[in-house]
Amino acid sequence: MQTERTIVLGAGFTGLGIATVADVPVFEAERFPGGICASYHREGFRFEIGGGHWIFGGDPLILRLFDRLVPLKFYRRRSAVFFAGGLQQTVHLRGRFVDYPLQNHLHQLGESEAQAALQSLLRAHRNGQEPVTMAEWLEKHFGEYLCELFFFPFHERYTAGLFREIAPQDPYKTPLQLEQVVAGTFGKSNSAVGYNVQFGYPANGLNVLAQKLAEPATAFFEKRAVHIDPDQKIVQFSDGSTTEYDRLVSTIPLNHLLRILGDEEQSLSEPYTSVLVLNLGVELPPSEHARHGYHWLYVPDSRTGFHRVGYYSNVDPAFLPEKYRDPQRYGSLYVEFAFRGGEKPVASVVERLMQQTAEELRDLGLIQTVLVADVTWIEVAYTWQRPGSRWVQEQRERLEKMDIFSVGRYGRWTFQGIADSFKEGLVIGGQIAALQRVPAGRAGMER
Numbered sequence: 001m002q003t004e005r006t007i008v009l010g011a012g013f014t015g016l017g018i019a020t021v022a023d024v025p026v027f028e029a030e031r032f033p034g035g036i037c038a039s040y041h042r043e044g045f046r047f048e049i050g051g052g053h054w055i056f057g058g059d060p061l062i063l064r065l066f067d068r069l070v071p072l073k074f075y076r077r078r079s080a081v082f083f084a085g086g087l088q089q090t091v092h093l094r095g096r097f098v099d100y101p102l103q104n105h106l107h108q109l110g111e112s113e114a115q116a117a118l119q120s121l122l123r124a125h126r127n128g129q130e131p132v133t134m135a136e137w138l139e140k141h142f143g144e145y146l147c148e149l150f151f152f153p154f155h156e157r158y159t160a161g162l163f164r165e166i167a168p169q170d171p172y173k174t175p176l177q178l179e180q181v182v183a184g185t186f187g188k189s190n191s192a193v194g195y196n197v198q199f200g201y202p203a204n205g206l207n208v209l210a211q212k213l214a215e216p217a218t219a220f221f222e223k224r225a226v227h228i229d230p231d232q233k234i235v236q237f238s239d240g241s242t243t244e245y246d247r248l249v250s251t252i253p254l255n256h257l258l259r260i261l262g263d264e265e266q267s268l269s270e271p272y273t274s275v276l277v278l279n280l281g282v283e284l285p286p287s288e289h290a291r292h293g294y295h296w297l298y299v300p301d302s303r304t305g306f307h308r309v310g311y312y313s314n315v316d317p318a319f320l321p322e323k324y325r326d327p328q329r330y331g332s333l334y335v336e337f338a339f340r341g342g343e344k345p346v347a348s349v350v351e352r353l354m355q356q357t358a359e360e361l362r363d364l365g366l367i368q369t370v371l372v373a374d375v376t377w378i379e380v381a382y383t384w385q386r387p388g389s390r391w392v393q394e395q396r397e398r399l400e401k402m403d404i405f406s407v408g409r410y411g412r413w414t415f416q417g418i419a420d421s422f423k424e425g426l427v428i429g430g431q432i433a434a435l436q437r438v439p440a441g442r443a444g445m446e447r
């Protein structure tokens with residue numbers, strides 16, 4: 001029987017899923033598995049490369065597998081909108097927390113604001129026009145009032161200004177049920193909605209789970225693919241080595257894949273945003289306000305431009321070093337900023353941003369002293385598409401004809417979490433394993 005060589009690019013959770021099922025070599029650019037789901041330590045503080053990565057959703061059997069490899073702990077989400085007061089329309093709310101989701105807790109804005117927000121939301125629902133962009137989708141669902149107050153400025157920051165030109169994405173992240181909005185206007189709020197009401201996290205860190213998943217795999221690290229010759233079916237790596245393949249499964253971002261195939265023009269087609277994560281180990285001020293206990297805060301109006309502040313230590317004090325393991329006094333935070341793809345700030349700008357962010361968090365009464373600060377950069381963090389775009393579909397179909405399969409969250413240019421990425425990997429791994437059991441070269445689809 002003719003043997004075919006299938007290889008995989010990337011040992012993130014999609015690549016690890018593939019390697020769990022199929023006996024295929026995986027080539028990973030970094031020294032470690034897990035992709036953007038990787039924990040690391042600085043002076044005893046446990047941080048994550050991509051900010052807090054919590055395992056939400058997930059099929060029960062996948063969660064059991066994870067739990068067998070590294071015990072999972074489960075948490076009930078506590079999150080809120082936090083107004084920093086940096087905009088004219090939010091100055092009066094400076095320092096105020098409103099439980100997530102905002103639309104279900106309108107009474108926390110105060111009576112007259114809640115009434116105005118509700119009326120505007122109900123008016124928007126009577127508008128029959130089909131939204132085309134994300135901004136239009138937000139306005140149709142939440143109304144002008146809440147959009148001005150929160151949704152527009154938040155999405156301005158979160159999408160680095162793209163939300164007026166991209167198609168709506170992931171409505172599940174912003175749940176909306178009118179009965180709950182009305183109940184929340186009059187004080188009967190419901191927080192237990194949305195995609196991550198409960199989430200899990202490996203007791204010893206996400207990197208340990210990735211390492212356990214990678215252990216049985218045939219994985220090669222520090223193998224960054226820099227060029228693919230689709231005619232010769234050869235991948236070249238940054239260390240100068242090469243490997244041949246019959247079928248290439250890529251989990252790296254689609255635009256990067258096109259670039260290393262030499263298709264520079266196509267690789268620039270659809271927008272994406274990068275995320276700068278500022279990881280902080282801090283001493284908290286002695287106030288109730290600073291000890292709010294939320295796992296993360298959505299911020300629409302920060303002066304420095306961050307859109308989310310997460311608290312590793314409010315999820316679990318184990319993120320703190322032993323000598324500071326008192327979440328009433330110390331905290332570990334991740335602060336996220338979005339940038340348009342290709343607009344990476346230079347080191348001096350990042351340095352200034354770090355200082356200004358620490359000052360702003362101090363002014364807001366959220367931190368007292370910074371003990372440790374570290375910055376990470378996720379080049380392709382969120383992928384977007386313009387309305388009606390067929391770029392992803394066309395590129396993936398074109399690649400398939402060359403026996404290159406672009407899969408996973410970034411390969412398909414979509415949104416999904418860790419557990420679903422791993423599940424997609426398992427499905428693809430199953431397909432590869434099934435194909436490997438059947439002699440090649442019989443079907444007309446294959447060249």
Ligand SMILES: Cc1cc2nc3c(=O)[nH]c(=O)nc-3n(C[C@H](O)[C@H](O)[C@H](O)COP(=O)(O)OP(=O)(O)OC[C@H]3O[C@@H](n4cnc5c(N)ncnc54)[C@H](O)[C@@H]3O)c2cc1C
Pocket residue numbers: 009010011012013014015027028029030033034035036037050051052053054055056223224225226251252253256275378380381382408409410416417418419421
């Ligand atoms: C800011 C942010 C926060 C998130 N928070 C959560 C969360 O809380 N919970 C959740 O479930 N999900 C979260 N996600 C989503 C989650 O990170 C993804 O679903 C998951 O990481 C996708 O895994 P992947 O393997 O498809 O991609 P990746 O993790 O990106 O893996 C791709 C791998 O390919 C490697 N690679 C890249 N280029 C090359 C190359 N040229 N050659 C070889 N290897 C290469 C990379 O190093 C990487 O290891 C978040 C995402 C972002 C951006």
